[in-house]
Amino acid sequence: MSLSASSANAPACLLGLALSLGACGKIKENKPSETVQTRAEAKRHKAACASSTAYDRMKRVIFDQAREQSNHRTNLDTLEAFSFIRMEKPVVEGWDPALDVTRCKSRIILDVPPGSEQALGGDRRLAADIAYTAQGAADASGLVYALTGAAPIVNKLAAFSLSDATYRPLPAVDTEVSKAQPPGPDTLPTEIADRTSASQIEGSGADDDLGEKDAARAPHSSVAKTSEGPASASRPDTIAGSSGEATVRTFYNALGTGSGDVASAQVIPQKRSSRAYSADAISRFYGRLRDPLRLTSISPLQSGAYRVTYRYAAPGLRCNGSAIVRLSGGTRPLIRSIDATNGC
Structure with missing residues (x-):
């Protein structure tokens, strides 16, 4: 009797399994759109950590910090204009969805123009390992960056005192x-x-x-x-x-x-x-x-x-x-x- 009941219930089980598989199939149909959204988010975070716009804004942050400590702001303006910044192996470390803050880390490298190295300890290339965050500005003007670990570069720039005619x-x-x-x-x-x-x-x-x-x-x-x-x-x-x-x-x-x-x-x-x-x-x-x-x-x-x-x-x-x-x-x-x- 038990076997017969089990046999009788077999079609129901099969039906339940079919519905279950059907439901799984339905979820799989939604996954492509979810994947597109996920990829778009990943691309956005990657651009926040590693893009020409991100590098230019971080260069501005570094020079702004140096200007706050320097008595030669005009010379730093010229040095900033003719310096180039790049990153080695930038990585997205995380994202805070509540605040929409992207966390990143990288090695930042600042290449300065010829002639300026004499006031930078002989270095034409300043580098530091940094952590940084990117968050949308309240006025929708783009991302705002906050850096930690850039002090070795900032301190050297703050002490820069050459006339711009020397390196411009x-x-x-x-x-x-x-x-x-x-x-x-x-x-x-x-x-x-x-x-x-x-x-x-x-x-x-x-x-x-x-x-x-x-x-x-x-x-x-x-x-x-x-x-x-x-x-x-x-x-x-x-x-x-x-x-x-x-x-x-x-x-x-x-x-x-x-x-x-x-x-x-x-x-x-x-x-x-x-x-x-x-x-x-x-x-x-x-x-x-x-x-x-x-x-x-x-x-x-x-x-x-x-x-x-x-x-x-x-x-x-x-x-x-x-x-x-x-x-x-x-x-x-x-x-x-x-x-x-x-x-x-």
Whole structure:
């Protein structure tokens, strides 16, 4: 009787098992969406611990802490602008869902510009093992970071006392050319040079006015005015055919993107290791500008030279610049010198 009852109950058991398996199947159907959400959360936490935005914000925290202890804040501003930060093996350690705080740890490395090491114990690279948290700002402006363990870096930065002229990367110009080299046939006419100097005034728009006046005076000249668009879009019929002009354009376009290797390759080999024209120096200066360089005009002069105008903003400097670019001879012209006619 017991066996018969057990046999009678078998279909019910099988039905219950089927329902149970069906229920399990239904749960499995929901898992993909849960997995997507889980992956999205993991990606968010990873970005909070390891992303270019995270590194820049942590660099700001470190320099802010150093400025609080320093009497040389302006120099630290310049040092911050031309230093690079990176992380080794950043790890997400946890997450507090109640406060939405992501906890991380990593080894932080700060690479400082050449010349600054003499005030940092000879170190071009400052490093520390840190723990840090990331939490959304109350004003929805992004993540706010809090660091522990960065004191070895902060203390060295707080003691930094060099003048920024010692370590600040130079713009890619020959700063002594205008003093050492007398005016030649490939320099600007006096009246144009005089009016060009006015473009140093911030926000004056003098370089725009100059281009319009030049165009009005000589409407059939090869002056390429580009104030309304990228330099590469300006009058290809008058500039695209010149290999020398192509070199100049490639150089300034590379400055605009901070591509030091490309820009330095347009310069004669003898100058590629100099402080102003090395790939590293160009990347450090032009790659960290608040407003990237923009080539606004280019026009040929005599003796294989070109006059260019451009604009950019660096820490503590806004430049509406003008320069004479002189090229070497040969099948592939290279830049021999750049004389900034207004100092930037």
